[in-house]
Amino acid sequence: MLKYQEVADRIELAIKNKKLSQGTRLPSLNELILKYDVSKTTLVKALTTLEDKGIIYQVQGSGIFVRRQKRDGYIALMTNMGFTKDLENNKLSTKVIDLRIEMPNAEVARELNCAPGEEVYFIKRIRYVDNNVLCIEQSYFRKKIVPYLNKEIISESIFNYLTEVLKLKIGFSDKYLRTDILKEAETKLLELPKKSPGLYIDELFYTASGEPFDLSQTIYNYKHANFFIQSGQK
Amino acid sequence: MLKYQEVADRIELAIKNKKLSQGTRLPSLNELILKYDVSKTTLVKALTTLEDKGIIYQVQGSGIFVRRQKRDGYIALMTNMGFTKDLENNKLSTKVIDLRIEMPNAEVARELNCAPGEEVYFIKRIRYVDNNVLCIEQSYFRKKIVPYLNKEIISESIFNYLTEVLKLKIGFSDKYLRTDILKEAETKLLELPKKSPGLYIDELFYTASGEPFDLSQTIYNYKHANFFIQSGQK
Incomplete structure (x- = not known):
């Protein structure tokens, strides 16, 4: 540092x-x-x-x-380190739905800047906060940069594993945020009535040297997700 | 500067x-x-x-x-200058619903740090982007810091007026963001079906010397509002 x-x-x-x-x-x-x-x-x-x-x-x-500190239980949107730290006063848990190595489709390959034939890990998880469904998370990790993942690792904070075990230097991320009506399959996983609102965040993470390595979509349960942003003076 | x-x-x-x-x-x-x-x-x-x-x-x-530039038409969530600059390639317009001077209720007075007996401007506007309803906006401005507003002024970018005419030095802001099912009155103003999703942003703006002066709630139409956040390296 x-x-x-x-x-x-x-x-x-x-x-x-x-x-x-x-x-x-x-x-x-x-x-x-x-x-x-x-x-x-x-x-x-x-x-x-x-x-x-x-x-x-x-x-x-x-x-x-x-400056004023954020309210307890709110997730900071300015950081790129996941929400584990923001919710440290809450009980967090994870259910792994999918984990596999695959060839990325054209869009994923383009966003992650994959070379032809380069493989990615695909993972899908449900995250819980105090036993309520907080979000569904789908991520593609470049195997070139994240060579090994297993169910045990992705049951905990992946970012802790990347930084502490793989010693990956995480740089920055681009986030895109929108609200929409949830699809039926999504409401089932989020344990919400049909046609409930959902908050969608698409995020592309880069290493400190500027290489994209993780393309994620997180769909938040509106009942349990509140966000906080502090805008700077510039 | x-x-x-x-x-x-x-x-x-x-x-x-x-x-x-x-x-x-x-x-x-x-x-x-x-x-x-x-x-x-x-x-x-x-x-x-x-x-x-x-x-x-x-x-x-x-x-x-x-770094990658944001997609066109997305609103940056890290700035505190409103979205006029982000949507400069789109046609923006405003309809004023309410404008009055009043005594703030206890919550508004506390958030804005008002002295007893201090008055505020209350304004309510609908903002349009390319003739679609983008959001409903409700704001309380401390009259002590923003001594004069009229319908003409608030039909345009209030932040341009504050910085260019009043020479107010805007400092920073705290934003709170959540998604919820819209209330019926809100769906009417946003021209959406009943029980549509809404994106709510509560924001408290401070002057450069740290005085709160504007407490706002903006409710975005999910069909026309997309947001962008770039997370830093820290």
Whole structure:
């Protein structure tokens, strides 16, 4: 992890642990430089990152202030690390519906930038929060980048496995979000009446070096999914 | 505007104007420093901001690359400037349903941090995109911060008026998003069948100095609203 990211994480953790409320003034730039024992450039980068993440806001000539924290149980839409961390106060579980290696269809191959003949893992899971169906999740992983998956691994947080076991450096993602009337098969899996609303999120994840590796569609149960977005100052 | 934001905006505009595709390598750090005639610190801050906004990604030891641009007609969920800019290729129009000055109820007063006896503007509008109903929008503006609104002003982009006429410095916003079955009155305004799905976004906007000034609820027509989110590297 880069130095400025480490400092940003430490400041963020301190804000969360102390439960600092919206508008609380943080120590000055110079005090923070001394406290974290880093250069001005590093601290400025750390603060810019925290500002862009919606953790703090800076008022010129006035100081550095804490922003409101998200409501408990809401899923942050700005991150690309799945919702395991957002729902850490809730009981999460997973049911695996499908897991296989296959040749991607043309659309999947194009989105994932697959070479001809390149295989993908296809997985389908139902995720539960506090024993309620939270979502159906369908993903294609490039086998070239994620060489091994099994039922046990995908019964837990796949992102923890990718980062901690495979040491994959996850970069960023593009998300597309829309609401629609659920198809009948989807309502069955989500345990909802026919023609209920559904929230669809299509997401393409990239490694830190910019290679796409995971194309996912997640369909959320509207009764149990609430989302949070903090918009930055730019 | 701060120097680094100006440089960030110029780089972003250059990427958009040249329609650079995902993975295109930008000039090196040193070349960009020369090109924009700024210090290394300013350029690094500009690049960090562009990275956090999802415009570029940086690969250590390899370079600075362009990220995929959003699909046309999608509304970016990371910004706090309304959707006028996202839908600039579409025909936007507005119908004003309500506009009045009133005393806020307890919840609105609490969210907006109103002093006792402080008044708010209440406005309700229907927004159209290419003659289709895009959303219903209900907002409370603190009169202390937005002293004057009229029907003509709110028939256009309120955010343009706030920033260009009132010279208000808009800071950031907290957004909460969920899907639900529309109420009957909402389906009428959205011109949808009864019990259609709706996408609800509650948003609280702050000035750059951290004062809340606008509490809004927007209900989107699922047939005409698609959203886009770029997640950063953090």
